[in-house]
Amino acid sequence: MLNNYKFNTTLMRILVYVVLVILVIITIIPLWLLLVNATRSTTEIQQGLSILPSTHLIDNYQILLSKGLNVSRGFSNSLFVALASTVVTVYFSLLTAYGIVVYEFKGKRFFSNFIVVLVMIPMQLTIIGFFQYMSRLGLTDNYASLILPLIANAGGVFFGKQYLESMVIQDLIDAARIDGASELKIFHSIMFPLAMPGAATMGIFAFVASWNNFFNAFILITSLDKYTLPMLVKTLRGDVYRTEYGAIYLGLALTVVPVIILYALFSRYIISGIAMGAVKE
């Protein structure tokens, strides 16, 4: 009886591991093929599949450059927008969340519920009105139109509120008040350093969201020298690269590698951050 039970558990365990391995293969293989093909010449790619890298990485990079794709500028554009977005999101979201968590004011409950509702509103669908408004203000083709709206980032506030609720120490705030610190100073010099782990997690998400954002940038940014990486990917799909498979794969791979490296370093924060954003509401 007990042996049978043990046997079933072992069998089940084997089945689970088999399924997990299959899922890992499915998850990894498209990315692996991308990285491998970035090192293979177009002829090699046309001749057949390989899961081992080749030696044409530099050649592909030369082709990529010769077609006029400015990868490094795309990188620095994306990096600038993503960093600015991160700073704006983290600062203003924590500011707002701190206001909700620490103070008792009329309408506080309504405001918190309103934030939750905002998280569920499909804001991308108002992009046309946003675009026309920005063009009246002369802010189209300007990164400000991508960054300023993040002052009111409902998802960030929601996350910040969950985080601060678990860590705000009223005694510390009171002590600082007795020492004569202003409320804003308490936020800046006491709460902010304490909230750093949460701010870092929020920052990673804000960074990735901005780094991956194609739609808004695609509509709002028009001049080629301001293109971000996802927009450059669209030019890779153009006619110029029609037959340069190796170069296309390399162009795509260049955007993927930094993300994988960052993920390898910060995966723990990212994963606990996702769980934190969802649980408790």
Add this chain to the structure above:
Amino acid sequence: MKLTGINRNYYGYLFIMPFIIGFLAFGLYPIYNTLALSFTDYTLMSRDGSFIGLRNFEVLFEDQLFMKALGNTWLLWMLNFIPQIGAALLISAWFTNIRLRIKAVGVWRAIFYLPNLIIPAVVAALFNSLFAFYGPINQFMVRSGFMPEAMHFLQNAVVTRGIVVFIQWWMWFGQTIIIVMAGMTSIPVHLYEAAMVDGASSGQMFRRITLPLLKPILIYIFVTSLVGGMQMFDIPYLLTDGRGAPSNSIMTNNILMYMKFASSRGHIGAASAVGVLVFIMTTVCALGIFFFMRDRDESTFDKSIRKWFGRKNGNGNGKG
């Protein structure tokens, strides 16, 4: 002391003020502006347009392409959401099963989440290359004898839809696992122990304990996925020609909106009308599901928790 009370209130408003101003300027006004534009025949070429009432909406409702885009968006979303939540429930149940004791749960999870971090535009371009006529998938299928000859995957409506669904699933199932697992680990172990003593099978425990207590989280996943799905753009836009090819099979709401916006004259009035209709539809569905289901569930959640533990221990959290 009374004075500090007043001060606190005042500062609360001060702290949330930037958000409110930001929201009014960059959230609410664009919503209003999109609605206002949808009643006009504005184009990008003409600096001004005139009020034409509901004409844009009438045109849309007669437009087969709009109906097709709506139907496609719902179809593509549902076809990826159901297997996504199914896989997440199954794998999370395995990961949290005390009897199976799966090793390196953190590593598996971390790998499954990786595709979510890749730029969606890159993912679309990558799958376009993988499924190209001379691409790796064809090479593999033909060489290994699964297919007699190479096929134009991206010219076949069913296959192309399947690829979009697969990509969406591939990019999101890892995240759903993380969230579902966080919910599962927040369920008090005592509940399962008590049920086991009463002789419940693992299937019964899953249906009677796990699923009901998980409902708030499932609703969260459902609503956020729906809102994202209704705005699907990057993947179907960059997978084929950006016009929903083949034969509009992956034309989505946002692609149609963009096509009207980017048409030769830039019909932003008509594009706004698409945005407004989908916005209303999505918001009504999302908020409806959220408030209707959540209220009922929170009471059952609280009740079942209280029944077992009283109020104090009821607030388990999944951050451990």
